Every structure is written in structure tokens, then in C-alpha cells.
Amino acid sequence: MKKEINFTLNGNPVKIEVMPNEKLLDVLRDRLGVKSPKHGCGRGECGACSVLLNGKSIRSCITLAIEVDGQEITTLEGLEKNGMTDLQKSFLQHNSFQCGFCAPGMTITATELLNKNPHPDEEEVREAIAGNLCRCTGYQNIIDAILDVSKKE
């Protein structure tokens, strides 16, 4: 039943045998040691497990690992390979996170937004992160940080 899949994880090739019913989130966290994606709701609603699949944010908790065969996955670990990104620095500056559980997912989603639309307005930022829940309800500082970095350069 196990099948071998090959994919790119944060720029590195990965070869691993998975069961068809293994979820991407579990394979990343429990088998590959990539811990930034978090298990929040487990149903695709909270965004804590967000990763980039070929540059687009997806929910790794409702994606089967076997589906990413041949694809490219980027997690927070991949984004900060060469040190903190401007977005992360802005989050830090704005004290955007309290407990930090939503931070990896927020960062992934905001990174996708800024890649697609480097200068979003507040409404566009709010719309983009609407699927990333923060239980500490620190949304305003998160939005400020994203807007701040979008105004630079």
C-alpha cells in the first residue's frame, strides 16, 4: 500500500514512502521534522497548517501527502533560509504575535499575498488573512505589519 513520493521541500529533494491516507501536515511534522506548520482545527478552517504548494498557500491538514508527489512545498523554514524576511522583521517590530501559534500560517499567507500583490490596501490584507485565525485576536498588529512592509521600497 505504501507508495514512494518525490517532492521538493524548501529547495531540497525529498524521497519518502507514504501511505495514501497520510496527511501532508503529519508527514511534514512527524516524519520530516518540519515543525512550523501547526495542527489547529484539522479541517482547513484555521490556516495554522498553511504551506506553499508551488507558491500558492494550501492547507496541509486537508492535503494528502501523496498528492504532492512531483510538486514543490515551501514552509516557513524555507522562507527564512537566508535569515528573516522583511515581512518577519515587520511582524517582530509590530509585536504582531502573542502566543505565536498562528504565526507560521499568517506568514505563509501574507508572503503569498505580497508576492501576488506587493502593495495591497487594508481591505485586501484583511481578505487575504481571513482564513487564518488568531486566538489571541491580535489581528490589528498583524495587519499593520503587513501593510508596513508593503509600503517599503
Add this chain to the structure above:
Amino acid sequence: MNNFDYAKPSTIPEAISLYKKYGEKAKLLLGGTDLVVMLDDGVIQPDIVIDLKGIDELKKLKFDGEFLHIGARVTFNELIDSEVVKEKFPILWEASRTIASTGVRNRATLVGNICSAVPSADSAPALLVCNAIVVIATDSGDKEVPITEFFMGPRRTILKPGEIVKEVKIRASNKKFGGSYIKLGRYDGEDLAQVGVATTVNEDKEYSIAFCAVAPKPVRAKEAEEFLKGKDLTDEVLEEAAKLAVKAISPISDIRASKEYRLYVSGVLVKRSLKTSLARMNGNGPKYGERLV
């Protein structure tokens, strides 16, 4: 999640023959935003999951001058990003933007949405008022079914094992028209609709009205449409149309809203949607995608 086998065929005939072989014990996978949740909950326990994402022809998103063809693999974000969808099929564009969140819309497909056939399917009212056609691949060739005949009930469609929806197609209107989709939820962001209403108006004073989340399946309000035909939208006409429209629905009470509230607010939203559609046709309405509730 129970154990299952996984197949990723690269052609439709291959997918059909696998699907026929396993019958009810097979499930089709597109974006998985619904399916994987159901697998995880154990609500479905298939022997095999057939992933359709290996079939290239299902990626088609094309306007041929007459029809918009939306292949089974086309995601909601691809619809939202499409200029031709925004320009020629603005109701569908507007409805697509109300679905879940961007991380879900990067995966979730319109075809998957209608095949899941939940009563609150946000794409359904827009497809109903546009008279969309569902193109179904079978082992004896393709067949076309109007969307009005596609839904059977909660999570039930006319599809049988071995039948695969390959695309949805929508004819572009050659008349001046306006439309709107209003989704009422408990909060902005990711929630299922309490009520969803789509309407269209055209220069010949023909109207269409459809709902989701207020009946066992997405429905058209035919009686109200007949009544409206040829009429101007005066306050009295709108009042009567709203009354007739809610006769087409049979909402339930659930965690999102009571039956009574849904019945009441459906009438309110029909009026608002019709007025918005008319204003848009006349060029003085809110832009598509703008907040309507």
C-alpha cells in the same frame, strides 16, 4: 482515516474504468478541501481514491466566444484571477470570492463544489441563474445536463459511479444584464452561508433568482421569476416577488440561523439582490465584489 488505495490516472477513460471497477467504493479527488475532511471524519471509507489532478484536459478554463468552459480542475482562485470571468460572468466571479478563504480557494474547484452538493454550495446560485450546463463523461460518451437537474438533495446529485463531471459550461449573455450574489454569514471570512441569493436582470425585463443554504438543495425561484417577467421593479412588485420567492425554499434551523430567520431574511435579500442587479445593469450599482450586506 481508513486505509485506501490511491490512483492518479492521466486520462478520462482510464479514470472512468477505474471508477466503474470500484463503483460505490471509489471516491473522486479534486482539491480535497471537502473530501479529505470527510475521509478524516470516517464519514466515507472508500477502497480507493481516484485523484483527477493527473488529467491535463480537465485544467481547461476557456471562453470560446459563446461558452465559458470550466474544467473540473479549475480552482476558485483561478476563476477569480480570470479576466474573462470577471468581465463576462461577473456573478460567478462575485460568488467565487465569497467561498472560504484564499488557502482553500487555491485548491477547491467549482466542479468539486457542485459534486459535493452541500445545500450551502456558494457557486450553485450563480450557476443556477446563469443556466449552467454540466458536462458529464461516461463510458458511452459525454452527456450534458442543465444545472437545474443536477442536484438531488443534501450531498446527492444525479451522478452514478463511473460518471465524471469533466466541465461546467456557461453561455455568455448577449443582452445587457446585471447580476449579484449576496452571501449572508455570521461573520466575514470563512463561514458557510446562512442564506445565499443570486439574481439576474436583463434589458428585456427577464429575471432569475436562486438560493443556497435554505433548502435541501440549491434552488431556483421559478414562480417569482414568472411573476417578474416584463415588470419594472417597483416597491410593490419587489414585495410580491420576495413573497413568491420564499415559497421556493424550505430552510431548517441549525447552528448558523433559525428557520424563521432564514425565511424572513431570504425575502429581504431577494429584494436587495434584485435592486443591486438592476442598478448594475444600468451602470449605477455597486461594483461587483463590493460588500452587499
